[in-house]
Amino acid sequence: MEIEVLEGVFDANEIIARENRALLDENGTFMVNLMASPGAGKTSFIMRTLEGVKGSLKSAVIEGDIAGKVDSEKIAATGVAAIQINTxxxxxxxxxxxxxxxIRLDLEGVDLVIVENVGNLVCPAEFKLGEDLKVMILSVAEGHDKPLKYPLMFSESDVLIVNKIDLIPHTDFDMEALEDTVLKMNSRIVIFKMSCRTGEGVDAWISWLSKRVKSA
Ligand SMILES: Nc1nc2c(ncn2[C@@H]2O[C@H](COP(=O)(O)OP(=O)(O)OP(=O)(O)O)[C@@H](O)[C@H]2O)c(=O)[nH]1
Ligand SMILES: [Mg+2]
Ligand SMILES: [Zn+2]
Structure with a gap:
């Protein structure tokens, strides 16, 4: 008996990711899925991004954490709508x-939603959320060898933010080695080097993102 192979069968997560995509499209909203290890600078990066697009894009933030609402309170204090998910x-x-x-965010008129995923360099890369862009952060304090040890996130992401470049003089971080490794794994990834502490490198990211959102 011939065995039937079903193609185009999606798992439950992917079906809902497609619903999210449709909801975002209906409202003309661009969504970023932001992933990184705990403490790499996700919330700091979101704050910098919100500041950079203020006045040109209406934004909202979804914060994912195992517990607590520390990050959503930081965002809400800036006046931007924030929803906390506790997993x-x-x-x-x-x-x-x-x-x-x-659904709880009123997406009408919202140009940009940034989702801060749970701090983790491993499985967030496996779950589609319906996003336009997967952005990951690696902070220099984590070391330039991380792509070799956590390859999926680097190969799945559209953008890599190398954060905390202000700390480079205090580490043995090798930027060239990092870029070589990452580009071999994922030749289409766009890399921005940044310090969310000093603001260095933020402008290049903001202008790139703004173009992507407006052309979506
Ligand atoms: N020196 C330096 N510190 C930074 C930079 N960006 C963030 N930090 C600091 O790193 C720490 C963690 O930053 P967060 O933005 O909270 O990191 P996060 O990834 O959101 O952390 P979790 O949500 O807990 O996973 C804070 O003390 C920040 O002030 C940077 O560019 N340089
Ligand atoms: Mg955070
Ligand atoms: Zn997980």
Whole structure:
């Protein structure tokens, strides 16, 4: 008996990611899925980005954490709409959680939604959320060898932010080695070097993002 192979069968997460995509398209909203290790600078990067697009893009933020609302309170204090998701132990966000948050946000008139994924360099890369762009951060304090040890996130991401470049003099971080390794794994990835502390490198990211959002 011939065995039937079903193609185009998506797992439950992917079905909901597609619903998210449709919801975003209906409203003309661009969504960034931001992933990185704990403490790499995701919230600092979001704050810099919000400041950079202020006045030109209406933004909202979805914060994913295992517990607490520290990050969403930081965002809300700037006047930008923020929704906190607590995963209650799970180490990544799934499309369903983001779907609940998108429904609660009034997306009409919102140009940009940034989702701060749970701090984790591993499985967030496996779960589509319906995003336009997967952005990951590697901070120099984590070391330039990370792509070799956590390859999926580097090969899945569209953008790599190398953050905390102000700390380079205090580390043995090798930028050239990092770029070589990453580009061999993912030749289409766009790399920005930045310090969310000093603001160095932020402008180049803001102008690149603004163009992407406006042309989407
Ligand atoms: N020196 C330096 N410190 C930074 C930079 N960006 C962020 N930090 C600091 O790094 C720490 C962690 O930053 P967060 O933005 O909270 O990092 P996060 O990735 O959101 O952390 P979690 O949400 O807990 O996973 C804070 O003390 C920041 O002030 C940077 O460019 N340079
Ligand atoms: Mg954070
Ligand atoms: Zn996980």
């Amino acid at each position: 209650g132990g799970s180490c990544h966000l799934e499309a369903k959680q983001v779907n609940h948050a998108l």
